[in-house]
Amino acid sequence: MFDFVSFIPRAVVQGVPLLFGSTGETLTEKSGNLNLGIPGIMYVGGICGVIGAFLYEQSLPSREMINGVLAIGIPLLSCLAGSLLMGLIYCFLTVTLRANQNVTGLAMTTFGVGIGNFFGGSLIKLSGSAVPSIALTATSSYFHRSLPFADSLGWFGKIFLSYGFMAYLAVAIALIADYILQHTRTGLHLRAVGENPGTADAAGIDVAKYKYRATCIGSMIAGLGGLYYVMDYASGVWSNNAFGDRGWLAIALVIFTIWRPKTGVLSSFLFGGLYILHMYIPSGLNLAVKELYKMIPYIVTIVVLVITSMRKKRENQPPQSLGLPYFREER
Amino acid sequence: MNNQKRKPLFHISRRQSMLWYRIWLIRGLAILAALVVCALVSVVMTGENPFSIYSTIFTASFGSPRKIWVLLQNIAMLLCVSLAVTPAFRMRFWNVGGEGQALVGCFASAACMILLRDKLPNGMIIFLMFVTSMLAGAIWGAIPAFFKAKWGTNETLFTLMMNYVATQLVAYYCVVWESPKGSGQIGVINQQSQIGWLPVIGGQKYLLNILIVAVLCLFTYYYMYFSKHGYEIAVVGESEKTAHYVGIKVEKVIIRTMMLSGAMCGLAGLLLTGSTNHTLTTTIVDGRGFTAVMVSWLANFNPVWMIGTSFLLVFLSRGAGEISTNFGLNKSFADILTGIILFFIIGSEFFIMYKVKFKHAAEKEVKA
Numbered sequence: 001m002f003d004f005v006s007f008i009p010r011a012v013v014q015g016v017p018l019l020f021g022s023t024g025e026t027l028t029e030k031s032g033n034l035n036l037g038i039p040g041i042m043y044v045g046g047i048c049g050v051i052g053a054f055l056y057e058q059s060l061p062s063r064e065m066i067n068g069v070l071a072i073g074i075p076l077l078s079c080l081a082g083s084l085l086m087g088l089i090y091c092f093l094t095v096t097l098r099a100n101q102n103v104t105g106l107a108m109t110t111f112g113v114g115i116g117n118f119f120g121g122s123l124i125k126l127s128g129s130a131v132p133s134i135a136l137t138a139t140s141s142y143f144h145r146s147l148p149f150a151d152s153l154g155w156f157g158k159i160f161l162s163y164g165f166m167a168y169l170a171v172a173i174a175l176i177a178d179y180i181l182q183h184t185r186t187g188l189h190l191r192a193v194g195e196n197p198g199t200a201d202a203a204g205i206d207v208a209k210y211k212y213r214a215t216c217i218g219s220m221i222a223g224l225g226g227l228y229y230v231m232d233y234a235s236g237v238w239s240n241n242a243f244g245d246r247g248w249l250a251i252a253l254v255i256f257t258i259w260r261p262k263t264g265v266l267s268s269f270l271f272g273g274l275y276i277l278h279m280y281i282p283s284g285l286n287l288a289v290k291e292l293y294k295m296i297p298y299i300v301t302i303v304v305l306v307i308t309s310m311r312k313k314r315e316n317q318p319p320q321s322l323g324l325p326y327f328r329e330e331r
Numbered sequence: 332m333n334n335q336k337r338k339p340l341f342h343i344s345r346r347q348s349m350l351w352y353r354i355w356l357i358r359g360l361a362i363l364a365a366l367v368v369c370a371l372v373s374v375v376m377t378g379e380n381p382f383s384i385y386s387t388i389f390t391a392s393f394g395s396p397r398k399i400w401v402l403l404q405n406i407a408m409l410l411c412v413s414l415a416v417t418p419a420f421r422m423r424f425w426n427v428g429g430e431g432q433a434l435v436g437c438f439a440s441a442a443c444m445i446l447l448r449d450k451l452p453n454g455m456i457i458f459l460m461f462v463t464s465m466l467a468g469a470i471w472g473a474i475p476a477f478f479k480a481k482w483g484t485n486e487t488l489f490t491l492m493m494n495y496v497a498t499q500l501v502a503y504y505c506v507v508w509e510s511p512k513g514s515g516q517i518g519v520i521n522q523q524s525q526i527g528w529l530p531v532i533g534g535q536k537y538l539l540n541i542l543i544v545a546v547l548c549l550f551t552y553y554y555m556y557f558s559k560h561g562y563e564i565a566v567v568g569e570s571e572k573t574a575h576y577v578g579i580k581v582e583k584v585i586i587r588t589m590m591l592s593g594a595m596c597g598l599a600g601l602l603l604t605g606s607t608n609h610t611l612t613t614t615i616v617d618g619r620g621f622t623a624v625m626v627s628w629l630a631n632f633n634p635v636w637m638i639g640t641s642f643l644l645v646f647l648s649r650g651a652g653e654i655s656t657n658f659g660l661n662k663s664f665a666d667i668l669t670g671i672i673l674f675f676i677i678g679s680e681f682f683i684m685y686k687v688k689f690k691h692a693a694e695k696e697v698k699a
Contacts, residue, residue, distance in 0.1 A: 013496045034487065036427075093674065097681035102425050102487060103628045104677055106621045111670025121661030240663070245495065253489055288506035295499040298492045304490070309484040318485055323425070328343065 005155045005191025007273065007280055009162055013233050015272025016163075017042070019170045020225030021250025022268060023177050023261045028218035029254060031211045032194040032321040033094060038114020038222050039247020041086045043225025046230045047116040048082030049075035050238045053139040054123055066273060075231060076224075083223025086112060087216035089112070095211045098325040109247070116226075117240040124238075133239035140236025143228075164232040166224070171265050173221055176261035188212055194319030197326040207326055225250065228284045249275070252301035258308055258316045270272075271297050332449045342688045345639050354683050361679030362643070365672040372671065387657055388650025402645060404537035404607065407544040408599060409641040412619045413626040414544075415595030415632055418588050419472075420624075421555060421632050422568045428475065428490025430620025431497035432468040432593045436600020436615075439467035441611035444527035444604075445508055451677045456527045460605055468597020470588040471497065476589030480582035494620065498613050503628075505611065517611050518533040520604075529606040540602050547595065552634040564588055596620070629634075629676060647672055 021038055028035045035041075053075040060066060060200045067192040090108055124134050144164045153161065181187040192200040193210045201207050229246070230238050253271055257263040278293035370381040377384070392402045412429050419426040426432075440460040447456050471493060478484035510518050521527060532539050555561040563584050567574045574581050603615055626644060630636035651665035 036487075036491075089674065093677055097678050098684070099677045099680060100628055102427060103625050103673075106427070106624055107670055107673035107677060110618075110621075110666050110673070114666025117663035118661045118667055121663060125661075168348055178638060247490065247496065251488070254491060256484075288503050291499050291502035291506060294502070295496055298495040298499070302492050302496075305489055306478050306482070306484055309478065309482040312482075322485075323487065327345070 003280070005158055007276075008159050008269075010276055011273035012163065012167065012269050013272070014275050015268035015270070016167045017225040017229045017246055018250045018271050019174055019235070019254050019264055021222045021247060022253035022257065022264050023143055023170070023174045024218035024220070024222030024225070025251055025254045026218075026257070026259055026261050026264070027177055027181075027190075027221070028215045029259065029322055030190050030194045030319055031214035032091070032197060032319055032324065032326070033090070033211055033215050034101050034105065034323040035090055035108075035215060035218070036102060036251070037086065037090055037108025037112060038105075038219075038251055040109035040115075040189045040244070041083050041219050041222050041224035042112075042229075042250070043116030043243060044086050044226070045079045045083040045220075046110045046226030047119050047238070048080035048223070048225040048245060050123065050134065050136065050230055051119060052078030053136045053236070054127075054134065057136060057138055058099045066138050066140050071139045075139060075143075075227060079223050080220050083219045083226075084216055087219030087222070090219070091212045091215050094107075094325060095208050095215075098327055101323050101325070115244070120238050120240050124240075132277040133237050133242075136231075136236035138236075140231050143231040144235060164228075166228045166232055168287060169224070173224075174261040174264050176294035177221075178260060181261065192317070193319060198328075201326075201328060207328075211326075221245075222250070249297055252298060255308075255318075256301050256304045258304070259318065274300065344686050344688070346684060348685040349683060357679055357682050358676065361675045362672070365675035368675070369668045369671055372668070373654055373658075373664075376664070379658060384654060387653050389645050391650045391653030392646050400535060400537050401410060402543055404639050404650060405645045405649070406638070407537070407541045408607070409619050409622060409626060409645055410637060411544045411547060411599040412596060412616075413601065413623040413630075413637050413641055414547055415468075415591075415599060416594050416623050417551060417627045417632050417634060417637070418555065418561075418564055418618075420627055422564045422585065422588050424476070424479065424585060424589065425487040426472070426475075426490050426589065427487055427590055427621065427624055428471070428493045429596050430616050430618065431490070431494035432596030433600040433603070433616045433620055434494075434497045434501055435467040435471045435613050436464040436597030437604040437611055438497070438504065438600070439463040439597065440527070440601045440604045441508075441517070441520060442504075446465055448521055448524065448526045449607045453512050453526055457529065457605070460527060464597040464601040464604075465594040466597070468593040468595070468600065470593070472589040472593020472596065473586055475598075476586045479589075480585040501611060501613050505613065508611075519609050520611070521609070527605060528609060537607070540606050543598075543602065544697075547598070548634050548638065551595075555632075555634065556686065560584075560587070578609070625673060629680075632695075644669070 021042055025035060025038050053071070056070060056074045057066075084107060090104060093104045094101050109221075120134070127134050143166060146163055147161050181191065189200065189205045190210050192203065192205060193207050197207045225245065225246075229243055230236065234242065249271060253264060253268055256271070257267050274297045275294075277296065278290040281293060363636050366385075373379070373384045374381055391398065393399055393620065412433055415432070416426050416429045423446070443456055443463055447459065449573045451459070475484070475489040475493060478489065479486045505517055506515055508517050509515055528538055532542075563574070563579050566577065566579055567581055567584050571581050574584070599619070600616070604611055608615060622644060626637055626641045629640040638698050648665055648669050651668035653660065654660065654662035654668070655662050
């Protein structure tokens with residue numbers, strides 16, 4: 001019998017970083033910006049949180065004096081600041097300077113992963129630990145803390161209540177983002193900018209402002225995914241390149257959810273499940289097959305991409321001006 | 332109304348054309364500015380004086396004959412992938428799958444080297460390596476192209492996903508063909524017999540690669556600017572409707588161009604596995620498929636200028652790598668410096684494409 005009670009929580013914790021990343025990227029793409037820098041931004045979000053937590057832990061005279069509010073607040077704010085900065089760089093280049101979005105995004109990913117691994121490596125050196133990783137267990141315990149009565153509720157508690165607060169935050173942000181996109185004027189304007197900036201501009205919508213805001217807020221949300229990964233999932237242990245290719249998987253998830261953050265909640269957990277499925281499928285001694293199972297999320301994404309383009313349902317298409325810069329005089 | 336009196340601080344308009352030396356002047360200034368910022372960052376991190384940092388960058392590439400050969404080899408490989416993605420880019424087909432297409436090329440040639448090593452003569456194996464690696468790349472490129480041509484599936488996202496499918500495919504075979512058993516790695520293939528290794532010419536290991544890529548560069552230049560195919564690609568890139576109107580079969584051009592693009596990526600894979608590294612790993616292409624996007628774009632899709640831009644990127648990243656080892660920094664420092672340099676170059680394109688007039692200058696012009 002497949003062990004769902006142990007599988008689902010693990011799928012969820014895998015899915016949460018993807019959910020943050022894909023919600024952020026969906027907002028960004030709705031404004032017409034295809035931000036391929038998301039993997040880099042998630043690295044930066046993670047490492048900024050780690051730097052904040054590290055400096056805070058170092059500044060404490062003893063472990064016991066740690067303050068819960070600061071332990072969560074400092075990493076959270078530094079993560080948001082770092083990913084906001086990345087979002088601003090991307091916006092400045094693509095919106096103000098109208099640079100090619102693909103090229104800028106790829107450069108952002110190189111830069112962001114570099115920042116993550118560089119400062120990660122430097123901190124590891126600073127802390128002088130024997131293993132190539134840095135552990136922030138004290139701060140992380142605050143991120144990791146789940147409801148005290150979760151353990152006493154059996155399988156229900158395990159599946160629904162065993163996560164740190166950021167997992168619930170991710171779901172909340174996704175639902176709020178969906179509401180804003182579908183049911184508010186701001187969301188309508190934002191979608192208009194992404195579909196046809198020329199028309200939006202003619203209707204009196206400030207295209208640049210919407211692109212800037214959506215992309216920067218999107219980056220900050222994506223950055224939180226990096227923070228969740230280090231602080232909660234990895235229990236405060238940063239080791240270089242551990243985050244892996246989750247950033248690209250988050251971009252894949254945006255397509256999979258056909259640009260709907262609400263759908264992202266369950267899909268991200270599904271993707272998280274697919275990501276770790278290879279550990280649960282009995283493959284005996286044949287280790288190689290596991291590598292093939294890891295292909296599944298990407299193939300599923302491709303299939304969804306193809307099917308949505310074949311069905312040509314208008315509400316399922318990517319934003320029409322996705323990837324194109326907007327210049328008023330060129331209409 | 333107050334609003335009507337407010338004038339924008341500056342006025343932006345698109346340039347019609349620009350003299351080529353002014354274009355390079357702007358790019359040169361951008362690179363210079365990037366180098367200053369990089370030096371500042373490095374000085375803050377290392378505490379060395381900036382001139383020793385610049386000389387480190389220079390000696391990293393030109394310090395010894397061996398380093399020059401490695402530089403040339405890296406330029407050749409980056410250029411090869413960049414040339415490969417360029418025809419697709421001219422068609423506004425954003426092929427960010429160069430990485431995967433090159434990787435399946437590596438995979439195909441490694442498969443020939445491993446599976447056929449005792450069955451066929453060496454010359455035959457090398458011939459088959461050429462055929463299969465280019466075919467593998469072509470197929471990998473043709474799949475997204477087919478869906479793009481038929482149903483308009485977003486090619487950026489599709490090619491991106493294909494990279495990871497290729498990575499996992501290679502990861503699978505890395506375990507299947509592992510040697511020694513249990514290592515999970517393939518190691519150098521045919522170390523003793525050297526079956527399937529491309530010949531070394533002129534006593535220089537890298538010379539053959541460099542020559543092949545040089546020929547490929549000329550071929551791409553000719554193909555893009557002097558052939559009927561190249562013309563069709565340019566028309567499709569400018570406007571699919573126009574292309575359709577003048578009787579170009581758009582679907583056919585998209586698929587054909589992506590097959591060519593993929594095949595050239597596959598060739599890059601062959602050169603990596605057959606001639607340079609003689610092995611297969613998931614990271615053998617080393618991000619070149621992504622860097623190639625930037626190389627090609629910076630050179631404005633011109634194959635000859637691409638020699639310059641790939642030199643620039645390889646030179647800078649080798650320099651940045653040397654800084655990080657010499658001054659005891661983490662290797663990822665190179666990525667940060669490369670990122671900064673790219674941001675400056677990307678940003679500078681704006682001043683080539685557009686004219687910025689500040690308010691005062693614009694008013695003066697009106698009066699005169």
